[in-house]
Amino acid sequence: xxxxxxxxLLDTWTIIATNRxxxxxxxxxxxxxxxxxxxxxxKYDVLAYPNDFPAMSLEQxxxxxxxxxxxxxxxxxAVGKCExxxxxxxxxxxxxxxxxxxxxxxxxxxxWRFTEISKDARIKYIFEFENKGxxxxxxxxxxxxxxxxxxxxxVKIREELENCKKYYRQTGNNLFSDLNKAEKKHxxxxxxxxxxxxxxxPYFTDYPFGVFIVNKALKGNITQFxxxxxxxxxxxxxxxxxxxxxxxxxxxxxxxxxxxxxVNEKKYEDAENYYAFHIEFYPPLRSKDKIKWYxxxxxxxxxxxxxxxxxxxxxxxxxxxxx
Numbered sequence: 001x002x003x004x005x006x007x008x009l010l011d012t013w014t015i016i017a018t019n020r021x022x023x024x025x026x027x028x029x030x031x032x033x034x035x036x037x038x039x040x041x042x043k044y045d046v047l048a049y050p051n052d053f054p055a056m057s058l059e060q061x062x063x064x065x066x067x068x069x070x071x072x073x074x075x076x077x078a079v080g081k082c083e084x085x086x087x088x089x090x091x092x093x094x095x096x097x098x099x100x101x102x103x104x105x106x107x108x109x110x111x112w113r114f115t116e117i118s119k120d121a122r123i124k125y126i127f128e129f130e131n132k133g134x135x136x137x138x139x140x141x142x143x144x145x146x147x148x149x150x151x152x153x154x155v156k157i158r159e160e161l162e163n164c165k166k167y168y169r170q171t172g173n174n175l176f177s178d179l180n181k182a183e184k185k186h187x188x189x190x191x192x193x194x195x196x197x198x199x200x201x202p203y204f205t206d207y208p209f210g211v212f213i214v215n216k217a218l219k220g221n222i223t224q225f226x227x228x229x230x231x232x233x234x235x236x237x238x239x240x241x242x243x244x245x246x247x248x249x250x251x252x253x254x255x256x257x258x259x260x261x262x263v264n265e266k267k268y269e270d271a272e273n274y275y276a277f278h279i280e281f282y283p284p285l286r287s288k289d290k291i292k293w294y295x296x297x298x299x300x301x302x303x304x305x306x307x308x309x310x311x312x313x314x315x316x317x318x319x320x321x322x323x
Contacts, residue, residue: 002055004152006074012155015078017055025139033142035089046105047086048113048147055148056080058120079122079151085109087143095132095143096242103234110147110258111222111230117149118263125150125157125262128222133253135284135291145256153262160259161268161275168274176214176276189314192239192321196225196232199240201314206304208286208313209247209254211240213279220261220272240281243321248288255282 002017024032032052036042040049060077087106088098098106114126130145131138153161167175183189183200191211192199199213213236219225225233244252257280261271268275286292286307297303 001060002057002078004076004078006076008072010155012158013076013152015055017053017078020053020055023053023139026134027140031091031140031142033084033086033140033144034091040086044086044089045102046088046109048109049084049086051082051084051146054082056082056150058122081117081120081123081147081149083113083147085113085128085145085147087145091142093143094241094245096238096245098238100231100234100238103238104231107222107225107230107234111225113147114221114260115223117147120149121264122151123149123263124265125153126221126260127154127157128258130254130256132256133251135253136255136282138253153265153268157259157262161262161271164274165271174218174274174276176278177218179212180214180216188311191243191314191318192236194232194235196229197236199236201310201317203310205310206298206306207282207284208292208306208308208310209244209281209283209317210310211279211281211317213237213240213281215277218272218276220275221263221277222258222260224277237279239321243317244283246320247316248285250288253284256280257282 002015002019004013005016007014030037032038033040033049035044038052041047056078058079058081060079085106087093087095088102110128114128117123117126127148127150128145129148164175167173171178179202180198183202184193184198186203189203190198190200196217197213197215199211201210202212205212213233215225215229217229244254258277259280260277261275262268284291284293292307295305298305
């Protein structure tokens with residue numbers, strides 16, 4: 001079974017999941033997510049599917065004892081949940097090729113899974129995301145995303161929450177509200193906007209096309225969105241992912257990460273005062289055939305470096321979205 005091991009340098013847990021070593025890698029003859037394969041139903045449009053190789057589980061052996069909770073070597077049961085979010089039964093369908101009605105079903109599936117999983121008091125953070133393209137480690141090309149529900153707050157999310165809280169205490173403002181206002185005033189980095197969301201490549205991003213999608217109402221999680229807001233989210237995602245593929249006239253890899261307020265966590269029960277639902281994209285291409293790799297300085301020291309001018313990137317992406 002997977003387990004958590006304590007990292008005292010970063011004040012967080014590392015997930016040890018040796019069971020994931022044997023998961024399928026780019027199968028060419030039999031996709032495990034296509035209809036009728038394994039436990040996949042013969043017909044579906046969107047589907048939340050339990051990950052066959054989970055990094056965490058809600059069903060931990062009751063006989064396990066957590067003995068080493070003091071000292072350097074601390075461990076804990078890897079309590080959490082991992083799901084696959086299947087966008088379509090069509091193996092070859094791209095996200096932006098799905099109909100508006102179908103994309104709304106994807107957004108509603110995200111919201112439903114968030115609601116259901118948050119009912120377990122052990123869960124503290126629900127992270128929905130997508131890895132697209134072999135350049136970011138995708139092992140199955142069927143259109144899908146994933147959901148990880150953690151029994152702790154991951155360190156990157158915790159840093160965002162703490163800095164947003166500090167900004168709120170210093171200014172009385174929600175940081176995302178001020179970011180939205182500043183980027184809209186600047187104009188050049190805004191790539192798309194509708195009634196409910198604004199999408200821009202932030203002034204500070206470390207990825208050339210690292211778009212943020214931020215909800216204007218500053219709601220904390222996807223379950224709080226109205227039907228109109230869900231439709232608007234589907235629209236901006238469709239426009240953006242279609243624009244990505246046009247940048248270099250090739251499939252555009254990315255990591256898409258939904259950042260939302262924690263659940264079942266007293267320390268951040270006031271997060272909606274200073275935090276907001278937003279989506280962060282991490283696309284690794286810096287040209288048609290060159291990858292923006294994380295260097296030793298970036299990975300080892302956490303000192304991000306962007307090789308391209310984000311205003312120029314935003315102008316290029318905006319031109320592709322308008323086509």
